[in-house]
Amino acid sequence: MAIATINPTTGEICQRFKALTPAEIDAKLAKAQGAFQAYRRTSFSQRRQWLENAAAILERDASKFAEIITTEMGKTHKSAIAEAEKSALVCRYYAEHGEQFLANEYTETQATESYVCYQPLGILLAVMPWNFPFWQVFRFAAPALMAGNVAVLKHASNVPQCALAVEAILEAAGFPEGVFQTLLIGAAQVEQVIKDPRVKAATLTGSEPAGASLASLAGQEIKPTLLELGGSDPFVVFPSADLDEAVAVGTVARTMNNGQSCIAAKRFILHEAIAAEFLEKLHLKFASLKIGNPMEPETDIGPLATEGILQDISRQVDQAVAAGAKVLLGGRPLDRAGHFYPPTILTEIPPGAKILQEELFAPVAMVFTVKDLDQAIALANDIPFGLGASAWTNDPAEQKRFIRDLDAGAVFINGMVKSDPRLPFGGTKRSGYGRELGLAGIRTFVNAKTVWLK
Known part of the structure; x- marks a missing residue:
């Protein structure tokens, strides 16, 4: 290059x-x-x-x-x-x-x-x-x-x-x-x-x-x-969580830096009891984000950094859709100058799809529904990465399980994964x-x- x-x-x-x-x-x-x-x-x-x-x-x-x-x-x-x-x-x-x-x-x-x-x-x-x-x-x-x-x-x-x-x-x-x-x-x-x-x-x-x-x-x-x-951080939400706060933070966690962060919330793992409500609110938040010139103060989402990154995410999303995933929002590069890709939500991603084991460096959220805590932790850990994880619950027992069993270098409870000079930062696995x-x-x-x- x-x-x-x-x-x-x-x-x-x-x-x-x-x-x-x-x-x-x-x-x-x-x-x-x-x-x-x-x-x-x-x-x-x-x-x-x-x-x-x-x-x-x-x-x-x-x-x-x-x-x-x-x-x-x-x-x-x-x-x-x-x-x-x-x-x-x-x-x-x-x-x-x-x-x-x-x-x-x-x-x-x-x-x-x-x-x-x-x-x-x-x-x-x-x-x-x-x-x-x-x-x-x-x-x-x-x-x-x-x-x-x-x-x-x-x-x-x-x-x-x-x-x-x-x-x-x-x-x-x-x-x-x-x-x-x-x-x-x-x-x-x-x-x-x-x-x-x-x-x-x-x-x-x-x-x-x-x-x-x-x-x-x-x-x-x-x-x-x-x-x-790299990372493909899970963002797990359970029924006792403050859903409005989780949606607001989750939107920032997935789309900050135009979606190009190793510790971004890339996989939203939702308990079935709140999945529909959370997804509806997340869709509204994503759809409200303003895409445009990053020099303008009202812009929320700017371009991806290079043409190669734009090509990569386009290929990854297209392959997921071909495998059976559904596009709830976005899913195609914008027809304009520059390297713009819109906030995108993918659902119903089938097991075995290649995208499940990859890192997505763009404002693309993958959404999953689980029945219980064991299933949530198993899905969260079923990746080659282990950088960060965010779990949303006000149940102390659930909090302890997430802290103990999520395989990551950092676990944040009811907060967005971020680096802080006062705390060590790094990952596990790949x-x-x-x-x-x-x-x-x-x-x-x-x-x-x-x-x-x-």
Whole structure:
């Protein structure tokens, strides 16, 4: 895929970028390695100040950054502003808590003194996706830089201006030159980076094939990785739930970011006692959403990020319909410029349909009806993914069952699955491994060194 800004609202190619040569990549890694030797010795208080500066820049210029985000990948401008502000939040969180999270931990042994200290690894490679082009990077960068690591970013090829903007923000915040660098490279060039002995670890948020490829390359080099991959999150609703709230939250959970979120509510699993009422209300909510120019404040749904994604969802829905699924709403691309796909509801999807095992990256909701708790949990878990799950019930016994038995990295009861700097984030099964955010996030890429003194 060419490195370029292509406005998904119009299909217009705004700017093309030339990929780095192997020699240029090597030079950037040499710069990163040189920067690490000094940066690892900077104080927590200095790193804290730089992160706070970055947060201030993100908040001050949120609207400007949002325009870049929306132009490159199509999310609504108002949601892009919220993304920039959330990126500031994660910077402030690790600025405040990073030193405490990495403090020495003492244990009594036969030694005079024994403890664990946490030290940076060195250069980290981050391979990041286009759907949250600021947030995904900052949720990696804030803990990584606070821990004393340095980073190189290979961002998605359709958001190069976002990638360069993140680098510029961190430079303007005061981080030394070479501590965070954007590499404008294609997917095939990742191998050179991960195989370089100066690069010590890698993290990837993206597709299963991309994650498997990076993990394989890193494994050959005996380097640790963190993967956050796809999801097909269940949104389970039972009779004791507040249906109006569940419908309102479910609509946002499925259609936010134009439906392009790994933790979106993709499968609505409804108890038969409330299924008809819930579906009627969900249909009305979906039908009321305004599709249009994402720069306009009244727009709810903008375009999909690329033409390829539009083609993928069209194929997936067409295959489901051919297998016997019913389209309650939407189901066809809009006949207009840009990559627009309307809010869509699919029902009566037959067992064995291919779509049941796939991730849908568009505002398409699959709806199912179940008779009881056992059936709901079995259906929720019957996928290769295990990222998040949302269950709606006010019955304490049902809540405990969902928490215990839903096979996912996060279970939200009566709420929308979302990432929070204060809580670890990650999945199970083919949704990846490792955890970002919270205490776990800053300890992912450090050496937990055992110290024993006599």
